Amino acid sequence: MDRLEKSIIITGATSGIGRELAAQCIEKGYRVGGTGRRVENLREMKEQFGDRFYYRQMDVTRFDEARNRLIELAEEMDGVDIIVLNAGIIRFQSATAVESDQKVIDVNVSGFVQLANAALDYFVSRGRGQIVGISSIAALLGYGKSSAYNASKAFISNYMQGLRQKVRRTDADITITDVKPGFVESAMTAGREKDIFWVAPADVATRQILRSIEKRKNYAYITRRWRLIAWVVYLVPNWILDRL
Ligand SMILES: NC(=O)c1ccc[n+]([C@@H]2O[C@H](COP(=O)([O-])OP(=O)(O)OC[C@H]3O[C@@H](n4cnc5c(N)ncnc54)[C@H](OP(=O)(O)O)[C@@H]3O)[C@@H](O)[C@H]2O)c1
Known part of the structure; x- marks a missing residue:
């Protein structure tokens, strides 16, 4: 079936970047599917955005359920063109906080891998599509106060x-x-x-994210000036980065 409007699913749509992306996509005429654990936020978005908004409550760490809900949502929307894997958490931890590191890995790494593969299978079966992963500039270097978060984002970019x-x-x-x-x-901030x-x-960051999605870019730094920081990080020797 030919559709004129594009359709997009966004994980972690209940707040922050995900919610703003949902709003900007609705404004541009997309049909939008949103997911997250906070179902009350999803219901509120349904009221605000109306017919073109669809949702599923989803915890990305409940792997089987999350994959099933993603595909169910895509089917309810009569097919989607773009899946944005945006759900993520950060934890600032003391040197020994292995549990908070594990939580970050469960959401940002394992949840991401599960949904990225569900999205990949879905788009391969349709013959086309776009998977967007919200990584971070944090992917470029380690950081002692949020080492699991930075490593999880390096994983996401490398995996993509x-x-x-x-x-x-x-x-x-x-x-x-890779955004x-x-x-x-x-x-988060x-x-x-x-x-x-x-x-x-x-809203500014999200407009740039949406532009990168629409241009089907492989890589995007948001806002664009962060590309400079990426160059600097690549040039700085490890013995300096180790002292941050
Ligand atoms: N803000 C920044 O400066 C920044 C910079 C670089 C990258 N990012 C990335 O951007 C993405 C969005 O972050 P944000 O800044 O918009 O923060 P946010 O407002 O805290 O949004 C995080 C989103 O992830 C969802 N989420 C968290 N745990 C989840 C789980 N177990 N299952 C399903 N959904 C879950 C949350 O929904 P529920 O709580 O409803 O589940 C929420 O919608 C993250 O991946 C983050 O790492 C943010």
């Missing part, structure tokens, strides 16, 4: 490169977009204003 190579060996036309935001205003810089308002 592997996916990109994998889809080249299929007949399907699938784009894999690396710097700091963006959201619950709230209260850390003194420690961070170049913090972009969520």
